[in-house]
Amino acid sequence: xxxxxxxxKPDFGTNRSSGDKKLGGRFKRPPKTLLVSISLMxxxxxxxxxxxxxxxxxxxxxxxxxxxGFDVRNLDWIGLNNYIDLFNDKIFIRAxxxxxxxxxxxxxxxxxxxxxxxxxxxTKAFGTNFLKAVLFLPVLLSPVxxxxxxxxxxxxxxxxxxxxxxFMNIIDQPIFWLGNPKYALFAIIMATVWQFAGYNMLxxxxxLQSVPNSLLEAAELDRANGWNKFRHVILPALYHVxxxxxxxxxxxxxxxxxxxxxxxxxxxxxxxxxxxxxxYEQGFQLNAMGVASAIAVIMxxxxxxxxVIRLRLLRHV
Amino acid sequence: xxxxTRFVIVPFVLAAISFLLPQLALADSKLEYWTxxxxxxxxxxxxxxxxRFEAANPGVKVEVTYVSYGDYMxxxxxxxxxxxxxxxxxxxxxSGFKDLxxxxxxxxxxSILSEGFPDINKSALSxxxxxxxxxxxxxxxxxxxxxxxxxxxxxxxxxxxxxNSDLIATAKSLKDADYFGxxxxxxxxxxxxxxxxxxxxxxxxxxxxxxxxxxGALGWDDKVFSEAxxxxxxxxxxxxxxxxxxxxxxxxxxxxxFVSGKAAMFYPVGNFISGGIDAKVAGEFEWSLFxxxxxSGDEPTATGGIARMFSLPAGGDQNGLAADFLRMLTDKQGxxxxxxxxxxxxxxxxxxxxxxxxxxxxxxxQLNARSRTIYTxxxxxxLLDGIQAAFNGSTTGEQxxxxxxxxxxx
Numbered sequence: 001x002x003x004x005x006x007x008x009k010p011d012f013g014t015n016r017s018s019g020d021k022k023l024g025g026r027f028k029r030p031p032k033t034l035l036v037s038i039s040l041m042x043x044x045x046x047x048x049x050x051x052x053x054x055x056x057x058x059x060x061x062x063x064x065x066x067x068x069g070f071d072v073r074n075l076d077w078i079g080l081n082n083y084i085d086l087f088n089d090k091i092f093i094r095a096x097x098x099x100x101x102x103x104x105x106x107x108x109x110x111x112x113x114x115x116x117x118x119x120x121x122x123t124k125a126f127g128t129n130f131l132k133a134v135l136f137l138p139v140l141l142s143p144v145x146x147x148x149x150x151x152x153x154x155x156x157x158x159x160x161x162x163x164x165x166x167f168m169n170i171i172d173q174p175i176f177w178l179g180n181p182k183y184a185l186f187a188i189i190m191a192t193v194w195q196f197a198g199y200n201m202l203x204x205x206x207x208l209q210s211v212p213n214s215l216l217e218a219a220e221l222d223r224a225n226g227w228n229k230f231r232h233v234i235l236p237a238l239y240h241v242x243x244x245x246x247x248x249x250x251x252x253x254x255x256x257x258x259x260x261x262x263x264x265x266x267x268x269x270x271x272x273x274x275x276x277x278x279x280y281e282q283g284f285q286l287n288a289m290g291v292a293s294a295i296a297v298i299m300x301x302x303x304x305x306x307x308v309i310r311l312r313l314l315r316h317v
Numbered sequence: 318x319x320x321x322t323r324f325v326i327v328p329f330v331l332a333a334i335s336f337l338l339p340q341l342a343l344a345d346s347k348l349e350y351w352t353x354x355x356x357x358x359x360x361x362x363x364x365x366x367x368x369r370f371e372a373a374n375p376g377v378k379v380e381v382t383y384v385s386y387g388d389y390m391x392x393x394x395x396x397x398x399x400x401x402x403x404x405x406x407x408x409x410x411x412s413g414f415k416d417l418x419x420x421x422x423x424x425x426x427x428s429i430l431s432e433g434f435p436d437i438n439k440s441a442l443s444x445x446x447x448x449x450x451x452x453x454x455x456x457x458x459x460x461x462x463x464x465x466x467x468x469x470x471x472x473x474x475x476x477x478x479x480x481n482s483d484l485i486a487t488a489k490s491l492k493d494a495d496y497f498g499x500x501x502x503x504x505x506x507x508x509x510x511x512x513x514x515x516x517x518x519x520x521x522x523x524x525x526x527x528x529x530x531x532x533g534a535l536g537w538d539d540k541v542f543s544e545a546x547x548x549x550x551x552x553x554x555x556x557x558x559x560x561x562x563x564x565x566x567x568x569x570x571x572x573x574x575f576v577s578g579k580a581a582m583f584y585p586v587g588n589f590i591s592g593g594i595d596a597k598v599a600g601e602f603e604w605s606l607f608x609x610x611x612x613s614g615d616e617p618t619a620t621g622g623i624a625r626m627f628s629l630p631a632g633g634d635q636n637g638l639a640a641d642f643l644r645m646l647t648d649k650q651g652x653x654x655x656x657x658x659x660x661x662x663x664x665x666x667x668x669x670x671x672x673x674x675x676x677x678x679x680x681x682x683q684l685n686a687r688s689r690t691i692y693t694x695x696x697x698x699x700l701l702d703g704i705q706a707a708f709n710g711s712t713t714g715e716q717x718x719x720x721x722x723x724x725x726x727x
Binding site: 068069070071072074085091154155156157158174176177178179180181264265267268269270281284285286287 | 390391394397398413416417419420421422503504505506559560561562563564565570573574579694695698702705706708709711727
């Protein structure tokens with residue numbers, strides 16, 4: 001850019017002429033334009049209000065009540081008691097910490113595995129197209145099916161993993177993977193990573209297509225090795241994709257339910273209890289809809305917190 | 318059209334309309350019926366009652382909606398809260414029934430059950446009664462006992478255990494012969510809880526303390542409750558149960574161990590699952606039942622409760638018709654169908670001479686069966702957690718009872 005060159009800011013209508021001022025501000029548009037604007041916004045706003053804002057508000061209100069869930073006339077207003085009770089509830093604390101552990105572990109593993117697989121299929125070597133399809137297949141399965149498959153694989157007696165380990169002379173007694181608090185959460189994390197790694201792979205693979213070849217070629221000219229190319233060219237180029245993938249994985253982790261419910265029901269002895277399974281138990285087995293709603297609000301706040309962090313990280317990029 | 322023709326046609330048309338209107342209204346009538354029993358012989362019981370009801374009420378259709386047990390209360394609650402309940406619905410026997418009965422969404426059944434229904438057993442009626450009112454029709458009863466492989470027992474010269482010491486010795490003999498003891502799946506939690514109810518039969522000979530604690534008159538840390546838990550822990554520590562209970566579902570992995578012959582015993586078994594066991598065993602071996610034993614000198618006694626129960630919506634438009642449908646399930650023909658499929662009606666019956674040995678076993682065990690229900694959901698949840706902890710070796714009887722007491726006081 002030449003020194004002294006002046007680039008004027010584009011005018012998006014913020015610099016009003018004297019003629020504009022006669023309108024008395026942006027809201028004094030011709031009625032026809034206002035009508036069009038409203039009618040264009042209406043579908044999106046209605047959907048947002050109907051399916052997001054109002055239900056979230058209803059959950060928020062319910063979280064301040066004691067309610068069995070049968071009759072809305074029997075709502076008892078108890079203020080913040082549900083929240084206070086939750087933070088004194090050992091099971092909730094365990095569910096909260098398991099959710100955080102699960103979310104962190106799956107997010108890190110899914111991104112590491114997903115990115116690794118994306119780099120692998122991006123080599124365009126023979127068979128990578130087939131590999132791409134195969135690796136994506138588990139994503140298409142319902143988590144319930146995946147949970148049942150892994151439950152079968154991890155069965156103590158007659159489970160595939162134990163049969164293999166016995167065959168390899170690694171164990172002589174069956175291990176009850178899902179019945180032992182030491183292994184159960186780890187087993188669920190593995191099943192989740194197995195299912196969703198292909199999804200991350202696809203997102204990263206799409207991101208890799210946008211890495212400019214010219215940068216890679218320049219790095220090669222500078223005699224950068226593979227690791228340096230990855231670290232200094234590919235990774236920065238994937239920054240936006242990565243932030244979105246991380247956010248999706250974090251939100252997915254925070255609301256994990258089905259695979260946990262199918263594989264362990266949150267047991268044994270709450271060792272795999274997560275917020276969503278505890279919320280389900282409170283709402284539909286213990287008939288404590290107020291407590292369940294308070295848990296839901298906490299889950300929403302966690303997801304919002306993750307989104308804010310992502311936005312703040314991306315602000316300077 | 319002249320006046321004479323009009324004079325003939327108009328009354329004719331009016332008569333036709335007055336005849337057709339009720340028919341049309343009836344043709345539109347539909348009874349919505351919700352249940353979670355979509356497999357096994359309960360479907361046959363329902364089908365038989367529906368066929369008879371529809372024949373007796375032309376134009377009224379019974380529309381059955383099956384909702385899986387796991388989702389049932391979720392959907393029923395939503396329907397009740399939205400004031401769009403089904404006309405007849407199955408209600409759960411578990412601890413959630415109390416909240417449901419007290420919700421104001423159920424029709425009191427006392428006056429309905431007094432007309433055209435058999436004399437329901439008092440114990441069954443008390444189970445569905447709260448605040449002096451009955452809130453459901455208890456259709457049939459179950460008993461929970463231990464199933465055992467008769468062939469394996471004969472092969473190893475084992476007799477049916479009468480005490481916990483016998484049970485421990487039996488499990489040891491089975492283990493020495495490379496068989497597992499009792500296959501029990503506590504992943505679903507409730508089945509584990511039943512081991513505690515089974516021991517409570519012996520630690521509380523009065524049979525009153527469960528109800529007393531549920532009503533708040535007695536603490537859950539009472540000795541009878543902690544002793545029952547200690548007995549269960551003692552059995553676990555002595556290898557009575559197949560390993561990995563916490564990783565197995567109540568009726569899948571654990572049942573597989575039994576039907577495959579790897580485990581010689583399986584718990585809990587009632588008439589609701591006997592058909593399923595027969596189908597899976599497919600004649601490979603013979604099996605029978607015995608009540609969960611207790612201490613020496615105790616008479617082996619089964620636990621049990623209501624198997625299926627039905628409620629009607631409070632002030633439901635079709636409660637009259639719905640009650641008629643329930644009468645079809647409980648009248649003489651309904652009773653015959655229940656007995657035919659090995660179900661135990663909740664009223665006194667004459668067991669037919671042609672009934673199977675298993676049915677004889679069910680009905681005799683039912684005579685003194687003891688309750689297996691805690692009405693306070695958090696206490697029940699604490700019990701189930703405690704039993705899972707017991708299977709992981711991380712609790713004592715006192716701790717388990719203490720956690721139940723803490724749950725009650727929260």
